[in-house]
Amino acid sequence: MNKRIAVLPGDGIGPEVMNGAVRVLQAISDCFDHEFSFEEGLIGGAAIDDCGQPLPESTLALCRESDAILLGAVGGPKWDSTSHAVRPEQGLLGLRKELGLFANLRPVTAYEPLIHASTLKKEVIENVDLLIVRELTGGLYFGKPSERRGENKELVVDTLVYNVYEIERVVEKAFQLAQKRRGILTSVDKANVLESSRMWREVVNRIAKKYPDVTVNHMLVDSASMQLIYRPEQFDVIVTENLFGDILSDEASMITGSLGMLPSASLRSDLVGLYEPVHGSAPDIAGENLANPLGMILSTALMLKFSFGLDKEAHIIEEAVMKVLNEGYHTGDLNLQHGKQVGTTEMVQKVIDAINENQAISGILTTYICG
Ligand SMILES: NC(=O)c1ccc[n+]([C@@H]2O[C@H](COP(=O)([O-])OP(=O)(O)OC[C@H]3O[C@@H](n4cnc5c(N)ncnc54)[C@H](O)[C@@H]3O)[C@@H](O)[C@H]2O)c1
Ligand SMILES: CC(C)[C@H](C(=O)O)[C@@H](O)C(=O)O
Numbered sequence: 001m002n003k004r005i006a007v008l009p010g011d012g013i014g015p016e017v018m019n020g021a022v023r024v025l026q027a028i029s030d031c032f033d034h035e036f037s038f039e040e041g042l043i044g045g046a047a048i049d050d051c052g053q054p055l056p057e058s059t060l061a062l063c064r065e066s067d068a069i070l071l072g073a074v075g076g077p078k079w080d081s082t083s084h085a086v087r088p089e090q091g092l093l094g095l096r097k098e099l100g101l102f103a104n105l106r107p108v109t110a111y112e113p114l115i116h117a118s119t120l121k122k123e124v125i126e127n128v129d130l131l132i133v134r135e136l137t138g139g140l141y142f143g144k145p146s147e148r149r150g151e152n153k154e155l156v157v158d159t160l161v162y163n164v165y166e167i168e169r170v171v172e173k174a175f176q177l178a179q180k181r182r183g184i185l186t187s188v189d190k191a192n193v194l195e196s197s198r199m200w201r202e203v204v205n206r207i208a209k210k211y212p213d214v215t216v217n218h219m220l221v222d223s224a225s226m227q228l229i230y231r232p233e234q235f236d237v238i239v240t241e242n243l244f245g246d247i248l249s250d251e252a253s254m255i256t257g258s259l260g261m262l263p264s265a266s267l268r269s270d271l272v273g274l275y276e277p278v279h280g281s282a283p284d285i286a287g288e289n290l291a292n293p294l295g296m297i298l299s300t301a302l303m304l305k306f307s308f309g310l311d312k313e314a315h316i317i318e319e320a321v322m323k324v325l326n327e328g329y330h331t332g333d334l335n336l337q338h339g340k341q342v343g344t345t346e347m348v349q350k351v352i353d354a355i356n357e358n359q360a361i362s363g364i365l366t367t368y369i370c371g
């Protein structure tokens with residue numbers, strides 16, 4: 001299979017984790033004779049430094065011409081003082097909006113070997129396997145006007161805007177995903193206060209009629225944030241608007257033990273997708289070989305699955321990550337008393353070794369069984 005992949009490393013630890021992701025994909029392509037070509041584009045602060053814009057036309061064109069996009073992270077203190085119109089984060093938001101990537105899937109799994117890395121009790125998290133479906137191209141992030149007004153700029157305006165079709169398409173996606181999983185959909189909103197949430201609820205209830213095999217419940221976001229760390233195993237698929245999804249997914253990441261573990265897929269209706277870890281550019285550890293590359297690596301597995309239909313290859317990456325964690329290897333963000341702490345590049349190499357080992361064993365088995 002020939003695929004063109006746009007690679008947008010971004011800022012901070014972005015390039016470090018991206019380097020690992022590309023190396024893992026090269027290992028996969030070597031094992032399976034796929035041809036993956038990787039073309040780099042600038043985004044975020046790196047792009048501002050280069051041409052004054054967080055999302056250059058050339059990057060957008062590259063993404064449009066590619067079969068899938070990988071993104072590291074954007075932002076950092078270096079660009080914090082610049083005016084908000086040229087913030088690095090605008091590059092990422094612009095890319096999501098321009099490409100119409102409305103459904104952001106953020107799976108959260110309590111990995112057995114990391115159960116003691118979580119600050120939550122073992123019995124609270126041991127069976128957790130949930131999926132947050134976050135609406136990604138609407139809500140407060142994109143409402144206009146967003147500005148400061150008045151002579152002394154003493155009035156600030158941010159608006160929360162949703163068209164009904166924007167809610168329908170992401171809710172529909174969440175129902176379809178719930179159908180393929182355990183059949184439980186929790187819609188999270190703030191319908192006791194926000195009109196947009198009341199419309200959200202109406203849409204969910206209307207679409208629910210098409211999916212009688214999915215059990216639906218509504219939860220207010222404040223309560224949901226509590227339930228997420230009180231009884232997280234109750235959740236299968238959570239569907240929610242943009243900002244709530246952003247906040248709840250960082251919270252949920254601690255079930256896995258670290259924000260560095262969470263992958264994500266941002267999809268539209270066709271197969272094109274953007275794959276990025278949930279974490280940011282982590283300026284506090286950037287350039288020190290300390291970053292956990294697994295959220296980024298697991299995002300490549302989501303890319304293989306969703307954009308290329310390569311389920312087997314995706315599974316091999318996920319199995320390799322599990323094997324490495326089972327052997328006790330982990331980066332410093334995971335608070336584990338036992339095990340072996342390694343740096344970013346060593347962790348990547350361990351995953352690649354596990355992939356190659358897996359393929360060597362299956363090669364021996366094939367020769368043995370087929371003669
Ligand atoms: N998708 C993105 O590009 C994205 C996401 C979130 C934040 N950001 C940006 O990143 C910058 C920093 O934001 P922040 O500090 O609030 O959030 P962050 O996610 O960058 O970091 C939060 C904490 O988690 C740690 N952490 C995050 N990822 C890690 C990893 N892979 N391995 C080990 N530790 C990890 C960091 O060291 C830090 O202590 C900001 O400019 C923000 O806008 C970008
Ligand atoms: C960097 C920022 C704009 C982004 C968001 O809020 O969507 C990030 O926090 C995320 O979760 O992808």
Ligand SMILES: [Mg+2]
Nearest residue numbers: 246247250278
């Ligand atoms: Mg976030």
